[in-house]
Amino acid sequence: MQSRIALVPDPHGPGGRLQRLGEQGAALGPVLPAADLAAAVGELEAAEQPRWVWATADSAYAPLLPRLPRRLGRCHDLRLVESLLLAHDGQWGAARSLGAAWARLRGLPVPADLGEAATEAQDSLFAPDRLQLPPGTDPLAAVVAVHAEQQRRLAAIEGEPERARLRLLVAAESAGALTAVEIAADGLPWRAEVHDAMLTELLGPRPHVPGTQPARLAELSVRLQQALGGRPFNPDSHAQVLKAFADQGIRLGSTRTWELRTVDHPAAELMIRYKELSRIHAAHGWAWQDAWARGGRFRPEYVVGGVVSGRWASRGGGALQIPRLLRRAVLADPGWRLVVADAAQLEPRVLAALSQDAALARSAAGGDLYQALAATAFQGDRGKAKLGLLGAMYGQTSGDIGPLLATLRQRYPTAMGYLEAAARTGEEGGIVRSRLGRTCPPPSDAWLDLTEGSGDGEQGPRSARARGRFTRNFVIQASASDWALALLAALRRRLAGLPGRPHLVFFQHDEVLVHTPAELADQVVAAVTESATEATTLVFGPTPVQFPMSTAVVECYADAK
DNA sequence: AGTTATGGCGCC
């Protein structure tokens, strides 16, 4: 039986307190004070690899990490688990902090979760942490009690394998918390000089005065003005752009790029170019570099479980939206490599495994799922196969997709039935869960008001169908997240077993980057492959569906695939 | 002056 140890750092200084726990969470033995918490934790980790129990990885692991001799293997993150359990129980309004969970347990007034506005206060040494404990509460006692309560709630989950799956989700989500802290500490290798050269080539030299427009944007602005009659206007203002085009007799419904592409006028092309460049300047220009990519590393702030589907979100820095163009600036250190790995066609494979559609599973048993699908059902037209399947998973009905959906329904009734059942549940106001038990939010009160009594006409009310699309996609996206988290946890563990400290530096829904000494790259690739197999077995059990990873060993991120 | 909404687009 694996040991568990509760861990609480002192608010100031390097010390902290520890408490051994039984599997159900009962405190075993005395509270152990540690003058040097990192040293104590390091020794215990080396001796017995316990599961560390803490309020949040940010508060307990992040400060410890720089002083630990090696990374920790496992944890139980109370805040993330509270979130999973509350959602599973349909309690979406409830606060998730340690303090909130403790207050619920004790029948005390429950503190609201701090908004993101409170983040800046963390910089202050004396700012309160975000645990939200009532004054005078012993944080270690709260950690122990809330953990025991969570173990009790997990044990009370009805049904097997549901209970075991939710426990797996708890472990995987917690491993995600470890990973996010470590990625933040390590950072993604980022060559500012490469980034800078790209910006200079695209936009002109960096303006000396911050806030002024780079030369290339200013030029485009002037040329646009000339092309549209010479009257000055702000190309960043949708209203003014629409008016400027209208004055030339061109009526636009929007300033979207795809619409501009249909316009046969020199200004349209200039406008498209202006938008491309101004976006790069605004979103990933010099200001972004100064704020997020200093010292040779891009350090994003990930928010584990930040999306209801279990995907990570990010806060500041746009970690999950780095333009492909800028991957040129992501370069391994000298003597190191990047192993870039992404799960190929993850979502349709998830659909095949979830629905157990035998025919779809056959298409998902090999390399290119869409090609296999095309060969069976679409006369070899891979594009149609992909469009149709993605449309089915998103609930798309527009365009020329109707015939494709009809073909899919005919050939893969089990898989399509699975999606339609999920959509129906959503339309009727029900909830759905991912493979491991992550739960979607219920309809809002406004939604219930809107849909109540409006009858079930041919198509149902618009918002009901929108919710159907949400639940239809949720089962896929959230189960894909389950799988990706399991992959991440498995990979993290395997990397820890390699010498030379290869480490994860990026995670984006279905893609991972590992920064590794060059001579270990092959072993890292093998670890990725093994981890995918392990994740598949853990999440889906025995299944004919394969989840292949496409991997590349590169020095530059842009050179992958 | 500060907050919220909107349009638009980057990523999956």
Added chain:
DNA sequence: AAAGGGCGCCATAACT
């Protein structure tokens, strides 16, 4: 007639 899921972030516009 049209009807694609999930995010974060920017600038502008519209508010309080």
